[in-house]
Amino acid sequence: KDNGPRTVKDVKLISAGKILENNKTLGECQSPLCDIPGGVTTMHVVVQPPPVEKGTICIGAILETII
Template sequence: MPEEDLVELRFRLFDGTDIGPIRYSSASTVAMLKERIITDWPRDKKIIPKVTNDVKLISGGKILENNKTIAQCKPPFGELPGGIITMHVVVQPSLTKAKTEKKIDDDEPRQSTCSCSIL
């Protein structure tokens, strides 16, 4: 693989720690990056993503789509020689998990509290 085809990426987690820097091919997709992040995720963290849909990658203020390649997502300033591109990682729980938790909350009796005053 030619040296020019490699991009050095670092993934910044929610608590400020990093995964990487690691070199990737410019043809690698965002989905491939997410799989690597899940594999390399520190196990001592409270929040651990289980599947790639739990992970969102942000670069240059934009959420990256799974089918895009690194070359398509790379910001122009990433062209600096020896530059490492930092992507931010956001972990969001799957929809099924969120719906399950919501159903548990819905089973509790609701208390109606009204602070209205009728004059």
Template sequence: MEGEEERVELQFRVYDGTDICHNNYAASTTIATLKERLVAEWPRDKSVIPKSVNDVKLIYAGKVMENSKALADSRITFGDLPGGVITMHVVVQPSISKKKTEKQEEMPKKNVCRCTIL
């Protein structure tokens, strides 16, 4: 039909093999929007829980998806599998806290003497 936006059915597979957030999404949906939804609907019984969108990486067909791109721009196959569900893999990589790096920089550097005997 004309004027109707193409949709794709997606599910997201997390590190332990379970699938979450199974739903239909419009082709214009951005990867950043998907990540926001994932963080909001993340199951609280998992041992690893993302704290922000920056902690989540989406992988499809072996490639990390870019936040600024829409599903249609990300070369996701629409309509290839009628009634099929496309699975994206979710990797959670918590960002390194700034407090830890600041503490490491504040620690005094020890002078080390090295000798080489020939």
């Protein structure tokens, strides 16, 4: 996909207000306070957009070339 993440560094997982580190497993990042048996864990995934090339501007999801 053209708009998907290119590498794992383009994806950020956020849990309990903390950005999780890419070099750790999810189990290593979990807090004992959030580890409630039968509980639900809500996580957010943020995909950083790829850097735009020089000579283009990004407006929302639309790229326009600057002439």
